[in-house]
Amino acid sequence: MASLAWAAKPDPVTKPAKPVSSSADIIKNSPDSDWRELDPENTLVMTLPQGQVLIELAPRFAPRHAANIRQLARNGYFDGLAVLRVQDNFVAQWGDPDADDKAKARPIGSASSQLPAEFSVALQGLPLQRLADVDGWAPLTGFVDGMPVAADPKTKQAWLAHCYGMVGAGRSDAVDSSNGTELYAVIGHAPRGLDLNITVVGRVIKGIELLSSLPRGGPNMGFYEQAGQRLPISTVRLLADLPLAERSPLQLLRTDSQTWTQLLDARRKRGGWYVRSPRHIDICSANVPTRPGSKASKL
């Protein structure tokens, strides 16, 4: 049954002596206290023709950018703008197609045009759920607030890692040239070489497939060559600004929970279909699960 090739059915030959709990079982048995509601003041809802992309901002790592993006969304800045660039195995990027034309560029209203670079934060005091697994890109890795984080005890700095689905603020040559008006999401193998080179502002928590499945742009870094190829953005709203009736309640697993620790371990120690456990993960190889929230969680 080749079409069931990936089913994790138990195999008598390869089954480990001690059965490994499946991720589905771990999630099913998780206590409610291991889940959290979305913070409506910290969640963006980007509406595309195909559906909604939910982005959780990372104010702990990029407070100025998070605040500015929140303001831009409140001002309706992104409404009617477009996805401008989709480069295969790299990023999808959106913003104002006329950003370079002062006469036509969308005004940013009360938002700031200039922000400091926010490439890293102090490691000290950060509630890092550390991974023991070796990472080639950084001496230390783990999770904070559901986000993949890398750190260096020598420099005492920590930063968000460019894993699949992470969202950053495009910049020009100057390190402080990003202000959140142009954003990108990672849609390929983690381009960790970007870490510490650009301000990462959050993570797509739902709907990344709407961006990752877009047609790729042209040879110039994936920018669409024709205006008609761009994907229009209907609106980008703060979840807090959406009427309650329009919010899809969603919960995120806490990455400081026992359930998350168990899920990571289940990925290291694979059973069922797997004949060899990798005994390793990287911070980019596990997605934080979501589940439907209750009506009451439509805060």
Added chain:
Amino acid sequence: MASLAWAAKPDPVTKPAKPVSSSADIIKNSPDSDWRELDPENTLVMTLPQGQVLIELAPRFAPRHAANIRQLARNGYFDGLAVLRVQDNFVAQWGDPDADDKAKARPIGSASSQLPAEFSVALQGLPLQRLADVDGWAPLTGFVDGMPVAADPKTKQAWLAHCYGMVGAGRSDAVDSSNGTELYAVIGHAPRGLDLNITVVGRVIKGIELLSSLPRGGPNMGFYEQAGQRLPISTVRLLADLPLAERSPLQLLRTDSQTWTQLLDARRKRGGWYVRSPRHIDICSANVPTRPGSKASKL
């Protein structure tokens, strides 16, 4: 100029003392001897409605599977079959939608229905272009014949790594249940946990974006739920069986070349737009360049 966010223009503030050669310059200055022609007997041409996907087989790592896939292509086995599954950040998979129905399944003709698992090969004697960079998934990594390879000196085995664009042969629970009739390509962050669990048969060398940009399938591991959602495959041919006029000549950079070593080093030591060099790469973070071949190379 936010839309130029990724341009690698020199920045007086961040420019390193010694200019780093750009990848474009390294490729431009490469000697012809660092490039190789495709082997027409070892290259599959999959024709989809949107264009062609070229796959280079890996007979050094999976000789039985490579030979069987070659035979299946020669028998026209894949013609009119379909992409059945696209799971976001994981794989696109193609084969016979009726594989599980003996009455309707496509006959495989002179190809073999049963093959041994080909998960690894002997490390000894393998012309591995070793990477010095630390890899969390395996003690040793590098490149062979343009393919990303991991190895373990203790077990004396080497294997193809599940990087973006790698192609494997779907299997059921039994390790020897793949025969090349059902294939998948990696379209997301490298799922290295699959390494040593399944037979990897080759690499997409052109056109991976045609697979990675397909609409994602349903919640059952990305399988399309409706037959009409599947993407039809017109034909899969060996390049050797295509008329000369229909072949697009293409050359691949040799991964045992000085140019490849320089390209990898340029990715470790970034200049221009980058303010911090990662001083690291992983085997999945660099793509082997291609260039148009000469007419004479239409072998």
